[in-house]
Amino acid sequence: MVWLRAFEAAARHASFTAAAAELGLTQAAVSHQVRSLEAQLGYPLFERLPRRLKLTEMGRAYLTPVRKAFDELSASTAGLFGPVGETALHLRVPVSLAVLWLAPRLPQFCQAYPDIRIRLHSAIWGDALPADRVDIDIRYGHGSWAGFRSELLFRVPSVPVSPIHSSVARPADIQAENLILIMGLEDDWLHLFQRTGLEMPVHRQHVTVDTSMAALELVEAGMGHTIVLRCYAERLIAAKRVRPSFDMELPQENAHYFLFREDDKALKPEVRLFRDWIMDQAADA
Structure with a gap:
């Protein structure tokens, strides 16, 4: 990599001295790195003229993929870790x-x-x-x-949420409906029914998902009813994509x-x- 960096900088400046200043090296070190690269490749990359460097035909051809490789590496680094210094x-x-x-x-x-x-x-x-x-x-x-x-x-508390055109108006209405459960929060429905003195329905189809986001998408599609944190449902309710099932909030520990x-x-x-x-x-x- 250091050989390639020395080659690219020397080609850009047409000078070992200017490349050395950019890389924080001596002119002799940059010249040695380029010679090592040339020896490895088996081709001269520069013509050493009295006051400047000139790329050979092979050097010009090689410079294009070297620069592309550095650009791709820089882009990948910025994409994964953020630009240096930012x-x-x-x-x-x-x-x-x-x-x-x-x-x-x-x-x-x-x-x-x-x-x-x-x-x-x-x-x-x-x-x-x-x-x-x-x-x-x-x-x-x-x-x-x-x-x-x-x-x-x-x-924040959780709230029951229903499809926008659902006719449910009270907890008893949901007993005959499909429920959408969220992994880790399955007991929310049990608590809702216990709080209202009703039995948790066991004969209906229940769908279990792993995120509140997925649960709300299914509610919007008319799949059934769910219980989510109030802050998750507010924007969808305001946009009339779903609606509160009825006026009830379930406190959360x-x-x-x-x-x-x-x-x-x-x-x-x-x-x-x-x-x-x-x-x-x-x-x-």
Whole structure:
């Protein structure tokens, strides 16, 4: 790689001296690296003229794929890790929270802080991102995770949601309907029926999905009824894509939390900015 970098810089400047200044090397070191590359390839890449370098025909032909390779490597690096020298904020967020609640609000932050590049990782792919690459981890749960400090973002109740043209008006009406359950939250329906003195229907078709986002998509398609966090359903209800089944809220013990690594005592400025901004957003959840 160092041979190729020396060759590309020397070709661009037509000078070993100028290439050395750019690369922070001596002129002799750059000249040696280019000669090593030429020896490896078995072809001269430059004509050494008195005051400048001139690419040979083979050198010109070789320069094109070398530059393309460097460009592709730079693009891949920026795509995965962000451009060098740029302030990047890595967020790991549950996918339903990211799509249904955070995404509509995030443009406000980006407009207010255009120099901060957001790298949003859904929790579905979150395990592929090492913990030390995450600046803010938002999770839904009880508030205690090993190796992390947690800070409450918001706790909201769940609400029953139905297709927009559904005729249900009270809990008893749903007993004869299809229910959409969310993995890990299956007991919400049981709690709803117990709260209203009804039996959980066992003879109806129940569909179980792994995200609130998928559950709401099925409700909108007319598949059945679900229970989701109120903040997830609000925009779809306002857009008349789904509707509240009836006037009832189910309190939740779990909540959304910020997680910070315990060894990360001094938060980066961009992390503090985002935390303060999203806390303001969460106040209306």
